[in-house]
Amino acid sequence: MKKINTVSLIFLVLAVIGWCYSGLSLNFLMNEILTRFIRNGLIVLALLLPIAAGMGLNFAVVIGALCAQVGFILVINWQVYGMPGLLLAVMVSTLLSLVMGYFIGLGLNRVRGREMITTIIIGFLGVSLYQLIFMVGFGTFITPGNPDIILTRGIGVRDMVDLAPFRNIMEDIWLLEIGMIKISVFMILFILLFCMLISYLMNTRLGQQFKAVGEDSDRAEMLGLNVNALRIKAMIISTVIACLGQIFYVQNIGMLGVYSAHKNSEIFSCAALLAGGATIKKASVWNVIFGIFLFHSLIVVSPHAGQKILGNPALGEYFRSFLAYGTIAAALIINIKRDLWKEKKNSATGNFVNSNSICEGLKLTYTKVVHRIYGKTPI
Known part of the structure; x- marks a missing residue:
């Protein structure tokens, strides 16, 4: 019998309790969750490949989000609106995210085993450079083409940029209303299509190579795999998907917070x-879908529950940040304890393993990895 994940169970219980106290209708809650699924689905999906390749949580998805915002700012600066402007923003930001993903992958190849903390630092660096360019660069060494987005002093982009020409361009396609619930069929199908593509990719030869690198990079290298190149590919795909996810997010809202829209996207x-x-170390598409529904259900109900229970909605807002950081901390602690328990168990039984069984185990592992990568059993 498969054990229930502790973190998921805690979120489920808190979400149900919070909804009971919040007084929100089920229709309102479902509308909010579907909207957040459209806004955040792709950027969460972008985390899967780096995990499969053994790099852990990719906090550098914020770089992909920044690439999307750069694309929108440039398109508005060039004054290209509507669907042509949206397509141009997608092209510009995707090309930029390809380049950024490549350099992030190069950097992570130099810090094997410390990828997560490195991606956090890379995120901070990217945000700082982004703010330097758009706070100081526009109006000094970058000539603005649209004065409406520039501050009155002539230097720097405004904090809020109106995206009304792009708002809900895709959400209004195949819009279905069931009672009080509005369902953007096209957007949901688009995100589910990406989920299917990622699932398919993980079962292809490339995906199996990602898994082989994630299981044991040294052994994968001995088998002839270019580990560095595979890690770079995983990071490029992750950054591009995160970029597309941020495009969906900001165009759905209709306003671009130039210096704030990307905040906490990675957390x-x-x-x-x-x-x-x-x-x-292990994640699937189902974890993405289930996690978005659980996490954002609690995010929606927590301020209202705080108002009803404690008479202070601000406590619910603080609870959101606590949830985000607390979830990551709890998950890391649980994973570390599980790894330590496995190591302790292996060391306790290690004295009873003879050299023949070790050789047989290595041979079996080698056979499984080769079969996974090349689709055939080694001779």
């Missing part, structure tokens, strides 16, 4: 994935 994405039962 909330990682927390949602972990809430769905994923670990820092």
Whole structure:
């Protein structure tokens, strides 16, 4: 019998209790969750490949989010609106995220075993450079083409940029209303299509190579795999998907917070994935879907529950941040304890393993990895 994930169970219980006290209708809650699924689905999905490749949680997805915002700012600066402007923003931001993903992958190849803390630092660095360019660069060494987005002093982009020409361009396609619930069929199908593509990719030869690298990079290298190249590919795909996810997010809202839209995107994405039962070493598409519904259900109901229970909605707002960081901390602690328990168990039984059984185990592992990568058993 499969054990229930502790983090998921805690979120489920808190979400149910919070909904009971919040007084929110089920229709309102479902509308909010579906909207958040459309806004955050892809950026959470972007975390899967780095985990499969053994790099843990990719906090550098914020770089992909910044690439999307750069694309929108440039398109508005060039004054290209509507569907052509949206397509141009997608092209520009995707190309930029490809380059950024490549350099992030190069950097992570130099810090094997410390990828998660490195991606956090890379995220901080990217945000700082982004703010430097758009706070100081526009109006000094970058000539603005649209004065409406520039501050009155002539230097720097405004904090809020109106995206009304792009708002709900895709959400209004195949919009279905069931009672009080509005369902953007096209967007949900689009995100589910990406889920299917990631699932398919993980079962292809490339996906099996990612898994082989994630299980044991040294052994994968001995088998002839280019581990560094595979890790770079995983990071490029992750950054591009995160970029597309941020495009969906900001165009759905209709306003671009130039210096704030990307904030906590990586923290909330990682927390949602972990809430769905994923670990820092293993995650699936189902963890993404389940985690978004669980995490954002609690995010929606917590301020209202705080108002009803304690008479202070601000406590619910603080609870959101506590949930995000607490989920990541709890998941990391649980994973570390599980790894330590496994190591202790292996060391306790290690004295009873003879050299023949070790050789047989290595041979069996080698056979499984080769079969997974090349689709045939080695001679």
